[in-house]
Amino acid sequence: QVQLVESGGGLVQAGGSLRLSCVVSGISFSRLIMGWIRQTPGNQRELVATISDSGRANYADSVKARFTISRDNAKKTVYLQMNSLKSEDTAVYYCNARIIATSTSSWGQGTQVTVSS
16 A cells, blocks of 8 residues: 655745655655645646656646755655745645556545745
8 A cells, every 4th residue: 555644844934945855655765756735725727846756747837946856766855945935835735655557546635835925
């Protein structure tokens, strides 16, 4: 059973930084494309960033040059480094793991990020 556990959310002032982590268990990490999705207080959902098994990253235009996604295969962990945070980054951030062979997805429980202006 695939499990994803997120951490690192919190309250930060605009312009500040946070790093989110997501630890994966129950499956070989190399089989996964990892991503971060956020849901805003207005219930808008946005795919923030993804990283392939080979480390290729893609970002939403809204976070390019501010956020960095990375993965540590040995630790079975994906990170989201968020810099220059804005109030519009306030959301619940969910970690997503998609099995490459089947496209089956698993989700973490979400972590709240609140940016005060």
